Amino acid sequence: MKRILAVLLFYFIASPALATPLYAGIQIGDDSAGVLFGFRINQTYAVETHYTKSNASSTNAGLTVDTASTGVGVVGLAMFPMKLGDVAPYDLFVKAGYQHTSSTDTYSIPTSVTLTQPYSGTLSSQKNQLIFGAGAEFGFAKYLTGRAGLDFIGKKRHLNLGFIFRF
Secondary structure, eight states, rough: OOOHHHHHHHHHHHHHHHHEEEEEEEEEESEEEEEEEEOOOOSSSSEEEEEEEEEEEETTTTTTEEEEEEEEEEEEEEEEOOTTTTTTOEEEEEEEEEEEEEEEEEEEEEEHHSSSOEEEEEEEEEEEEEEEEEEEEESSSSSEEEEEEEETTEEEEEEEEEHHHEE
16 A cells, blocks of 8 residues: 555656656546546556445345455556547557455345244455556547547456546
8 A cells, every 4th residue: 555655746746857758547437436647648548546436235145245345456558549530539458457445345134034033244355466458548628538448457347437637
C-alpha cells in the first residue's frame, strides 16, 4: 500500500517537471466502479493506478451473502496505434500489473432454514493478485477518450468501460 501511495505522490509532484501528460478517468465494470489516474510516458507506454469498489449479493437455499470488495492496483500499459482505411485512428492496448483486493462477506441464515435462532456473521479477506488485460481506446475529442477492455484479475474476468480525461 505504501508503494502505491509513493507512486501516486510521484505522479503529482514529478510529472509537471517531466512535462509528461497526466490523465484521470472513471471505469465501470460488470459488477464494479472505480477511478483511475495515469501517466503517459510516451506514445507507446503508460502507467496507471486505480481504485475500484464492488458490491454483490447472492441468495441460495435461504443463505444470503453480501460481498463488498475494494481493489487498489498499479498496471503498465503498452499502446499500439491503429488506423484501418477510413476509420478514425484508435489504440489497442495490453496491460499487466498488480492489485491488492480486500473483501468482506456478510452472510445471514434466516430462522426458516436453521429452525433455531437466525444466524449471521462476517468474513474478511485480503489478496494480492496479478492483473492482465487488453482492450481498445478511441479519442472522442482532444481531451476525452473512451476505453473498453477485458481484465483478468486472479481467476476472475472483468469486462469494463471507461472514460478518460487528459490534462
